[in-house]
Amino acid sequence: MSSLGSDVTAALGAEVPKRRPAPQFAGFSAKLVTDFFEWFGHLGIFAWKVARAAVTPPFEWREFIRQLDEVGSKSFPLVALAGAAVGIIISLETRYSLTRFGAKSLFPATLVYSVIQVMGPVITGLVVSGRVGAGIGAELASMKVTEQIDAIEASAINPYRLLAATRILACIVMLPLLTIAADACGLLTGWFAQALVEPLSFHQFIESGFHGATFNAFLPPTFKTAVYGLIIGVIACFQGMRTRGGAEGVGRAATNSVVLASLFLILADVVLVKFILVVFP
C-alpha cells in the first residue's frame, strides 16, 4: 500500500521523502565496549610497568619521602576536619535515634563502631581521592602535555619508577594513617557533641565504646584503606600519564582521576566489607 503510495507520488513528480538513516546504536555500543576493554587493558599494562619499576633498583627514596609529605601531611588538616564533622553528625543522629528506641546506653559503642568501621575509612578515602587524586592527575597530566615526562624518560630515568611508583606507594602507606587520624578526630568530636548535651567523661566514653572489642573489629577496616590508596594512586597516575590535548586534557585528567578513583573506591569497599566479614568474623 505504502509502496503504491510512493510510486504514485513519484509518478506525480512530487519529491519522495528520503528514508531517515537508521540510528547508529550498534556502532556506538560497539565502540563503547571496545573503549571499556581497551581502558582496562591499558590500565593493566600500566600497573604491570609500575609494579616492575617499583621492585627494581634504583629506588627513588627522596621522591617517595616527598610524596609521603604531599599525600600525608598536606591531607591531614582536611581529613581531620572531615573526620571531626562526621563524628558530630553521627553523634547527633544516633543520639536522637537511640533515645527514641530506648537504647541510649549503646551510644558510645554505636559511635565508635560507626566511625571506625564504616564512616572513617570511607570518608578518608573519598577526601583523599578528591584532594590527592585530582592533584596527582593534574600534575602528571600537565607534565605529560608539556613533555616533562618525555624529558624524564630522555634523561634515562624511568618515569614509572620516579613518578608513579612513588606516588602510589605513598598513597598506600598514608591512607591507613590518615584514617586513624580521621577516626580519632571523629571520636573526639562525637564525644564532645554528646558531652555538651549530657555529662559524659571521655574515659567513660572510651571504656564503654570499646568494651568487648577485639583487634579484628577495628584493624581490618582501618588497614583496608591501603587498598583505597592503591586505587587512588593507580587511577590518578594512569589518567595523568596518558593525557593528551593541552589544558583541556589536563582538566579532563584531573576530573577523571577523582571520579574514577571515587567510583572504584566505593565498589572496592563493597568487596572489602564482605571479605573482612568472611575472613575476620
Add this chain to the structure above:
Amino acid sequence: MNDARDKMATAHDNTMKQREAEADGNAPVVSVESVHKSFGTHKVLNGINLSVNRGETLAVLGRSGTGKSVLLRLIIGLTQPDSGSIRVGGDDLAGLTLDQLGAIRKKMGFLFQHAALYDSLTVAENVAFPLDHHRRDMSKSDKDDLVRRLLAEVGIEDALERMPSDISGGMQKRVGLARALALEPEILLLDEPTAGLDPISSREIDELILKLQRERQMASIVVTHDLFSARSIASHLALLDQGNVVVQGQFEDLQQSDIGFVKEFLKQS
C-alpha cells in the same frame, strides 16, 4: 620460522659489521635504516635512511608536520618505529626494555622544542636533575660546581635560582641545552633549537651549538626549518618531504638539486 631465523642472522651480521666499523673508528654513531612510522592512517616517515658519524652535525630540514621531530623521538626511543631499524652506538633500539633503553639514553642529550624544563624545579635543579639520578657517587659540592660550569657554558650562570616560568624562551632553551649536556653525551639531539626566538637570540644559540661541537666533538642531529641556522651549524643537511629524504648532502648539493620541492624550499627560506 626460517624467516625469523634469517632476520635474526641479518641483525647479528649488522651488529658485527657495526662493531667492526666502530673498531675502525668510522662507524656511524646513529644510523636510521628504512624506518617507517604512521599515526593511524597518517604516514609520517616512509622508509627513511640517515646516519651521523662522531663529530658530525646533521641538520634535518623540512616543512612543518613532515616528521622531523618524530625522527628525533624515534632515535631516543620515545616513540617506536612501525618497521626499520635504529642503531645508536651499534645497539639496535628494537625490543629493549625501559631500563635497557636507559643505558643507551645516557649517551644522548635531548633539547626539546619547548625546552620541557621541570616547572617545579629551579634552573639549577633542572640541570642537576640527570646528575642526581645518574651520578649518585658525586658529592653535592661537585654537582653544584658542574651545574655552575654548565650554566656558564651556555651563558646564564646568573639564573641559578630562578624558576623556568621567570625566564625568557631563549634562556629556557639554554637551560635545556645545559641539562642535555649534563651527562656529557656522545650524541646531541636538538629539536628546533631556534624556533620562536628573535634573530639575535637565534644566532646566539647557533654560535653556542657551534662552540659546544668544537669543544666536545659530539655527533649532533638538529631538526630545524631555519635554513640559515642549519647552514651555519651543520656539516651536512637532509631535506624531508612526505616522509622521505628528498636530498642529503652539503648545502651546495641542495642548491644544485633539480628537484622542484628543494628549489621551492630554498627559494622560500
